[in-house]
Amino acid sequence: MNILKSLTFEPALGWVAGGLLAGLLLLLALALVIHGLHKGRDTDADRWALTRRTAMVLILALMVLTPSTVSKTTNKAVNATDVFIAVDVTGSMAVKDAGYGDQEGISRLEAARAAAHDLTRIYPDASFSALSFGASASVDLPLTPDVRAVDNWARGLATEPTSRSAGSSLDAPLDRLSLVMKQTRDRHPDDRILLYLISDGEQTGPDERRSFSVLREGLDDAFVLGTGSAKGGMVPMSSDVAGSDADGWVTDPKTGQPGISSMDPKTLKAMADEMSGHYQALAKGATVREGATATASKRYRVTRVDQVRQHVTPLVWPLALVELALILIEAGLWVHTSRRLL
Template sequence: MSTFGFAPALGWIGGSLVAAVMVACAVTCVVLHARRGADGTDETLWSCVRRVLACVIVALMAFTPSMVTKTTSRAISTTDVVIVSDITPSMGVQDARYGSKSDLSRLEAAKSAIADIVRDYPNSSFSAVSVGASGAVDVPLTPDTRAITNWAQSLDTEDSSSSSGSSLDVVIDPLLRALKSIRDAHPDDRIVLYIITDGEQTVRNTRRTFSSLRHYIDDACVIGVGSTTGGRIPSKTAGQWVTDPSTGQPGVSIMDEGQIRSLADELSGKVVITSANDTVASAQIAQQAGSWREDDTQKERTRINPIVWPLAIALAALLAWELGTWIATSRRLL
């Protein structure tokens, strides 16, 4: 809705001073014309009227007549969900449970968790990262949930022959670059990080901290899959198991809940340990997902559109009239 008003370009003080000067000039023109008329001056009534109108128009322009329009601006910020999935050989162990008492591989539990995450964040964008012997961004940020679903379905554990031990910190650098890129491209978005892993750390080196990622995320959750009982690690060769080189016997992998909780602590995030009763869909993180969804904010603003051009045209016409009259009078005097 628009309304008419005044919004002096020079401010109310400056505009009032200019208007006062112009009004004084207009009054002076009238007074001088009245006095000169009595003395027989050649100034016509139209000349006086023309000059008075010019002063009045300038006075009005000093107050800058405007149309004041109220508009509503709409800002939409969405959520960017980054999902990291462990694909080390130990993720093939059949000791995980996800919402039922049936045993399944840790990677299958991870796939179910990813499906729940995608379902919990409608109207969001997703990015997918896998971590094995190295970390890689498999799916750049996209609003296409089918891309994430297809990525999850295609996940497979790494071949143990290409693995020299597992450590989640290999994903820190590529993940840091990915998160920074998302934050730079979408500074108003909220970024939520999910890491799905069994927490197993088999290399001797001390794991690097994930705390550097906190600068780019708004929330985080580490999802643990597997059991503390553990199980044998299947080999890519059917019917065989990955051998522990120190014993020559099939290696046993155990979910490291302590490592999972340490990861969550470094990220200032939450922990979900999946089981027959606990899933991502039933966890507190899913209940809080609603606060990280698309946010639509509307703000009312006042817009001022100056309307000075009609007065400027009228002033130009009066000045042209004044100039024409002056030229005609000068020629007569010659």
Template sequence: MSSFTLSPSLGWPAGGAIAAVMLLFAVVSVVRHACGKGGDETVMSCVRRTLICLIIGAMALTPSVASATTSRAVNNTDVVVAVDVTGSMAVTDAQYGSAQTVTRLQAAKQAVQDLTEAYADSSFAALRFGASGTLDVPLTPDEAAINNWASTLTPEATSVSSGSSLDAPLDQLVTTLKSIREAHPEHAIVLYLITDGEQTSSKARRSFSTLRSYLNDAFAVGVGSTKGGKIPLIQDGISGKDGTTEEQWVTDPDTGQPGVSAMDEDNIKDLADEMGGTALFVSQSDTLANGRSAQASNKWKVTVTTKQRTRLTPVIWPLAIALTVLLAWEIGAGAVLSRRLL
């Protein structure tokens, strides 16, 4: 079902201002003519000029027809986001676009929101990794689902942690990326791996080079600081800030003192190199707001979704035709008057 609405292409502030000015001009034109201040202006000239102002004002408001549709144009770029949720991601030593210090996981959440805005109308898949990697959101064009997923992320409970291992998401990433590549061989696939780069497991880390054949581009995104901070104790069933308890810390068994975790820049750079991508480090001045890959696709496809959305179709052409006729009439009338005055 369709309905008529106004949807200014320049936005309501600019479109509304233009419409208001044109309406004011139209009123002034009528008042001047009624008061005899229009000189030798005829009634027809006054009507014509008033209509020109009103039509320009109406065009600024962009009359549109709203109709419900399940079709959607989707960019041929598939963005896979993997977020570290190990206990060290609860350390409060990160900054993201401001001087405020937040947990590493909070910085990661803000990064995910910036990515969905940077890749508007693309498709996304999301996974988290701690002791293991889990695909939480299969490939979908619904960026709201990714933002909702990110908002629910909490650090892994200390009781299930067995030491941070950066290759925990590798098996799930291989499976996910392989299935996306096979289903969409023509698409550009971009991976964002968001982590503090900490590797505390005694096992040797596997290389991420196995992902190269499935990717067009990759980014290893570092959150946290090299100075580091104390690791909060995270208990099952606790729902404090990011799931952490207050004023309780993970103890270093060697010293008996609260353990300190720091972002490992070298590991993050190594991950980026293995994937054939780029290392990025978020901070007070650096975010992912402009982190769109140069390898993103410039091609689009139309898909059918289960979610119904509203499509606005501007209906400007009748007004444009009327305005063209009136302007031509105004110019012609002016030319005739000029000849008479000669």
């Protein structure tokens, strides 16, 4: 009974071609019956032969319509979350005017490190990719579920040397982010992709900033985290030697005095809007464990979904066996009759 309930027709040739062919075969079967009834006295074919040949044509018509059974299967689908963290490492990120949680007077980069550390905690079971940008951008950590690798990367972040700095270009990571996100989407089309960009929003490069709207299509959500203060502070010199500090402050070429770097929340908000994302300021008493990020971290957790799919299985072979049997009978009777007539 279950088979009968799930029985359906799925013509292998399609409903148009299959329906036309099946209709022609039905007309042929009807013609055989009419011819047999009208010409019964003028032929040696008895009613058994007429029934057998009509059945052969009708079975062919059924085979063309491809009787099939429909079964349902349930697949366990896993929707994973991929978090991209992009951190500004220009010289201004060394200014000690930032805060994070219960910390105050720390460098902007230290606040970024703390935020990256917290992101790995509020997105359990997610995969992370890390990118730093200054004069140029580089993917420091390919997509990985290894939280310790992300923490080690954040711990080792340092501002780029002053000698290599050519001004802050907030759009420096755009091309790199576009590429890696497209690759991720191609490889894992069902994953949710999130971006966290941490910067002070300072744009001092000679070129106009490009729009971040090019990332919108490849993102499920975006967050721009601002670090620093509106008051700002002097930018310390960064040494070319890793682990060592340089003396002095970065000077403003126009005045010859130490330059003052301030966080630019207006630019950061504009970047978030271009990606249809959220802006959040990092300051004393504020962390990524609150606000829009906290809400998103619950919404984009790894989820397991039951997906019900239907499978259609053709049932042509029983009809083919009956058709073969009738053909063999017909051939055997034809051979027998031919020998008798010789």
